[in-house]
Amino acid sequence: xxxxxxxxxxxxxxxxxxxxxxxxxxxxxxxxxxxxxxxxxxxxxxxxxxxxxxxxxxxxxxxxxxxxxxxxxxxxxxxxxxxxxxxxxxxxxxxxxxxxxxxxxxxxxxxxxxxxxxxxxxxxxxxxxxxxxxxxxxxxxxxxxxxxxxxxxxxxxxxxxxxxxxxxxxxxxxxxxxxxxxxxxxxxxxxxxxxxxxxxxxxxxxxxxxxxxxxxxxxxxxxxxxxxxxxxxxxxxxxxxxxxxxxxxxxxxxxxxxxxxxxxxxxxxxxxxxxxx
Amino acid sequence: xxxxxxxxxxxxxxxxxxxxxxxxxxxxxxxxxxxxxxxxxxxxxxxxxxxxxxxxxxxxxxxxxxxxxxxxxxxxxxxxxxxxxxxxxxxxxxxxxxxxxxxxxxxxxxxxxxxxxxxxxxxxxxxxxxxxxxxxxxxxxxxxxxxxxxxxxxxxxxxxxxxxxxxxxxxxxxxxxxxxxxxxxxxxxxxxxxxxxxxxxxxxxxxxxxxxxxxxxxxxxxxxxxxxxxxxxxxxxxxxxxxxxxxxxxxxxxxxxxxxxxxxxxxxxxxxxxxxxxxxxxxxxxxxxxxxxxxxxxxxxxxxxxxxxxxxxxxxxxxxxxxxxxxxxxxxxxxxxxxxxxxxxxxxxxxxxxxxxxxxxxxxxxxxxxxxxxxxxxxxxxxxxxxxxxxxxxxxxxxxxxxxxxxxxxxxxxxxxxxxxxxxxxxxxxxxxxxxx
Numbered sequence: 001x002x003x004x005x006x007x008x009x010x011x012x013x014x015x016x017x018x019x020x021x022x023x024x025x026x027x028x029x030x031x032x033x034x035x036x037x038x039x040x041x042x043x044x045x046x047x048x049x050x051x052x053x054x055x056x057x058x059x060x061x062x063x064x065x066x067x068x069x070x071x072x073x074x075x076x077x078x079x080x081x082x083x084x085x086x087x088x089x090x091x092x093x094x095x096x097x098x099x100x101x102x103x104x105x106x107x108x109x110x111x112x113x114x115x116x117x118x119x120x121x122x123x124x125x126x127x128x129x130x131x132x133x134x135x136x137x138x139x140x141x142x143x144x145x146x147x148x149x150x151x152x153x154x155x156x157x158x159x160x161x162x163x164x165x166x167x168x169x170x171x172x173x174x175x176x177x178x179x180x181x182x183x184x185x186x187x188x189x190x191x192x193x194x195x196x197x198x199x200x201x202x203x204x205x206x207x208x209x210x211x212x213x214x215x216x217x218x219x220x221x222x223x224x225x226x227x228x229x230x231x232x233x234x235x236x237x238x239x240x241x242x243x244x245x246x247x248x249x250x251x252x253x254x255x256x257x258x259x260x261x262x263x264x265x266x267x268x269x270x271x272x273x274x275x276x277x
Numbered sequence: 278x279x280x281x282x283x284x285x286x287x288x289x290x291x292x293x294x295x296x297x298x299x300x301x302x303x304x305x306x307x308x309x310x311x312x313x314x315x316x317x318x319x320x321x322x323x324x325x326x327x328x329x330x331x332x333x334x335x336x337x338x339x340x341x342x343x344x345x346x347x348x349x350x351x352x353x354x355x356x357x358x359x360x361x362x363x364x365x366x367x368x369x370x371x372x373x374x375x376x377x378x379x380x381x382x383x384x385x386x387x388x389x390x391x392x393x394x395x396x397x398x399x400x401x402x403x404x405x406x407x408x409x410x411x412x413x414x415x416x417x418x419x420x421x422x423x424x425x426x427x428x429x430x431x432x433x434x435x436x437x438x439x440x441x442x443x444x445x446x447x448x449x450x451x452x453x454x455x456x457x458x459x460x461x462x463x464x465x466x467x468x469x470x471x472x473x474x475x476x477x478x479x480x481x482x483x484x485x486x487x488x489x490x491x492x493x494x495x496x497x498x499x500x501x502x503x504x505x506x507x508x509x510x511x512x513x514x515x516x517x518x519x520x521x522x523x524x525x526x527x528x529x530x531x532x533x534x535x536x537x538x539x540x541x542x543x544x545x546x547x548x549x550x551x552x553x554x555x556x557x558x559x560x561x562x563x564x565x566x567x568x569x570x571x572x573x574x575x576x577x578x579x580x581x582x583x584x585x586x587x588x589x590x591x592x593x594x595x596x597x598x599x600x601x602x603x604x605x606x607x608x609x610x611x612x613x614x615x616x617x618x619x620x621x622x623x624x625x626x627x628x629x630x631x632x633x634x635x636x637x638x639x640x641x642x643x644x645x646x647x648x649x650x651x652x653x654x655x656x657x658x659x660x661x662x663x664x665x666x667x668x669x670x671x672x673x674x675x676x677x678x679x680x681x682x683x684x685x686x687x688x689x690x691x692x693x694x695x696x697x698x699x700x701x702x703x704x705x706x707x708x709x710x711x712x713x714x
Binding site for chain 1: 306310311335336338344351352353354356357466490496521525526542545550552553682
C-alpha cells in the first residue's frame, strides 16, 4: 500500500511525464521540420525516415540565393506589428466602453463580432479583391495591415474585454473621484492593471498576423508579400522539395518563435490571468 | 530679374525630366519547378539584354497560383503581366478575351518549330494565346535490372493486361519492392489526369456527344475496377495518398518496379543527385488496352499575357525570349544540355547532343508526337483535351470525382458506389451549367 505522501509523489511524477509527453508530441513537427531542413532531398524522402544522416546547409544556401528573405521578413514585421498596434488602439476603447458602460446590446454585439470569424475567408475573396483593386491597395503593406486588423479585431476585443472584466469598477471610480480624466483613467489606472492580459493579446495578434496565409497569398504579388508567401513558393507539384521547404519554413518561423520565447513569461501570465480567481 | 525667372523655369523643367529612363516592370506569376526556377535564375541575363525591362517574380505552388491567377484575371486586377498557365486554362481564358493574342510573333521566333499538338492546345480557332515554356506527355518507367532478373521483356507499348502480369511477378512487398506505382492522390491534375488516360485506353470518355457523363458505362467500370485491383494487389501501401512527388520518391529510391507518369520525371529519375536507380531505368510508351488513343496525356506550362496588363509589349519581349531557341542554348551552356525545357520545340529533339545526354528524350518525343487533344478517345467526344475536358466546369467536377476515386482505392467505398456518385455529381453540374436539361 502506498502512503498518502508516496501517492502524491507518484501523482506528480505521472502528471510530469504526461506533460512531457504532450509537449514532445506538440514540438515533434517543429523538430522534424528543423531536422529535415539539414537533409538532402533524397534523405528527406527516405523510407523509413532517417534520424541520423550527414547534415548539409545546401538548402539554406539555395533559399538565400533564390529569394530575398529579408524583404519578405521585413514585410511580415511591418504588417504584423502595424496591424497589432492599430488593432490594440481600437480594441482598448471598444472593450472599455463594453465593460464599464455596458448596455443591453453589449452581449449581442460581442457575439456578432465573433460570428464574423465563422465566415470562411474565401467566401468574401472576390468582393474584397475588387475593393482592394479599386482602392489601389493590392500588393501593398497598407492593404494587408487593414485586412489583418479587421480579421483579428473581434478576438482582440474579446480578449481585452475579458481582462478588463477582472478590474473592479470601484478602482476606476476612485480614480474619477480623485479628478482623473477619461484618458488618465485608462492610461494610468486601467492599462497598468491589465498589463499581463494586454501583452498576451498583443502576442496572440502578432502570431496570428505572422502566420496568416490566405489573404497574404491572395492580395499580394511581388512587393508586399510576407514570409507565408515565401514558404508557398517552395512547394512544388513536380519535383522533390521537402528539404528546401523545411529550410524556408524554419527561417520563416524563427523570428516569431524567438520573439515568443523571449516574451513567454507575459504570455503565460496573460493566458492564466483570470483563470485563478 | 528676367534672368532669374528664366533660370528658375529652366531648373524646374530640368527637374521634371528624369535623369534616367524608368524601366518597365514586368511581374511574372509562375509555378515552382526545376525549369521555372532555372528561368528565374537567368533574370539578370534578360535584364542585361533588355535594360529597360525589370522582372519581378511571384512563385507559388500550382494550386495556389491557379486560384491567385484566376481571381486576378477574372476581376481584371492587373497584378500580373505574365502568367504561367496550363493547356487547360489557355483555350478557356483565350475564348473569354482575358488573354492577349500571340498574333504578331516575330519570324525569327520560328513558331512552327513548336510541336503542332502543343500549339493547337494553346490556341482557339487558330489564334495562339500562350507560348509554351515546356510540355509533357506520359510514359512508362520500369526497372531494367528487375526485368532482366525475372526474364521479362517490356514491349515498346505494353497493354494494361501485360503490365498487370509484370507487376504480379515483380511485387515483393516483404523486400520493400512494389510491382507498380500509380497516382492515387485526389485531384483533377493528380489521380484524374492519370485515370482519364487509362479510361481512354479502355474505350471510355468523360462525356458523350450530348455532354452526358458516362461513369456508369462499361468502359469506366472496367477501367476503374482494373486500376483499383492492380494498385491494391501490387501497389505500395497507402497508394491513395500518392501523387507525382510521392511516386517519384518511391521510384527514385528503388521501391517501384514500374511507374506510369509524366515524361518530365525522366530528368529526375536519371539524375544521380536525386535518384538511386539512374542507370537501371527503362522507358516505354504509356500502356494501352482496347485502343491506343489517349494513352499518353498532353500538358504544357505556357506563358501568357492577361488583357489587364499595363506592360503588354515588355511582357511579350520577355515571353519571346523565355520560349525561344536562344533561351534553350543559354540553358544548355549554363546548366547542361539535358536541362533544356523539354517537349515544346521540335528542334530540341533534332539536336543529337541532347538526344545522347537525355536517355528519356527519344521516348518523350514519341509520346509527344502521339498525343492528340482533339482525337484521344475511341468514340467521338465533344471536348478538347486528353486527360481533361477544356470546359470551365471540368476543374470543379474532376476535383470531386478525384476524391471519390481516391476513396474507392482506399477502400472507403466500392468502385460501383464511387462511379454512381460521380455520375450523379457530374450530371447535376452539367445540368446546372445548362449543357442539357
